[in-house]
Amino acid sequence: MRKKIVAGNWKMNKTLDEALALTSEVVNMVNDEVTRDVQVILCPPALYLTALNKYVENSPRVALGAQNCHQKASGAFTGEIAAPMLQSIGIQYVLVGHSERRQYFGETNAQLAEKVDLSLAHGLTPIFCCGESLDQRQNEDFIGFVKNQLTESLFHLTAEDFSKIVIAYEPIWAIGTGLTASSAQAQDMHAALRGHIADQYGAEVAEGTSILYGGSVSAASAEELFACPDVDGGLVGGASLKSREFTNIIKAR
C-alpha cells in the first residue's frame, strides 16, 4: 500500500517567529485531529529547518523537507545548500525540480537527475516535481512532455532507488492561480505517469509509488482530488501557510 502524503511548500514566505508558530500549530492540530495514516511534510525556507526540527521530532507523522538542494555535494557554489548538509541536520525530504526552480533558475532535467542521485546518496527522499505549462497543455502532447520529465531525470535509477522517490504532478497553469485541475484532469495525468513508471520498472514499483497533486489545492478542492484512485496526496503551496486550512486539507486525505 503506497504512502499517503500531504506536503506544504511554504516557498519564500514567513519570518522565523511566524514559522515557529505555524509549525507548532500544525503539529498540534495533526496530533489532535488527524486520525488517518498520512505523512505530513513541511518544507519551510531552509534557514528555519534547524529551529523547526525541535517542533517535529516527537511527532513522527510530521517531517521536514527542504525546497531544493544543489547537484554537487560541496564546493564553491555561493548561496547554495547541499544534500549532505540537509542530512547532517536530520532532514528527510527534499523537493527537486519545482516548476519555479525550472522557470526562474533554469534547472534542466539533466541537472535534476544529478540532484536526485545526490539526494538519494545522502538518505533524503526526493519529491520530484513535474508538470506542463498552459501553452503546452493547449498545443503539445502534454502528457508525453511530463512523462519525458520523468524519463530524463529519474529513469536512470535502479528499481530499488526509484522506489524511494515521491512524484508531485503540478500543472504550472494551476500553481498559485486559484485554477485547480479538475479531478478528471489530475486522475488522467496520474494514471498516465503510473503507467509510464510501470513500463519502465514494472507494476509492483508503479503501484508502490506515491504521486501527489499540486496546484491551488484548498480545503474545498482537496476531498475530490484526493478521492481519485491515482492521487496519493498533495503538494500544497499557498494554503499550507494557514494552519487551519492546511490541517483541513490533511484531514481530507
Ligand SMILES: O=C[C@H](O)COP(=O)(O)O
Ligand atoms: O509547491 C506547491 C505548488 O507550487 C502549489 O502551489 P499553490 O498551492 O500555491 O498553487
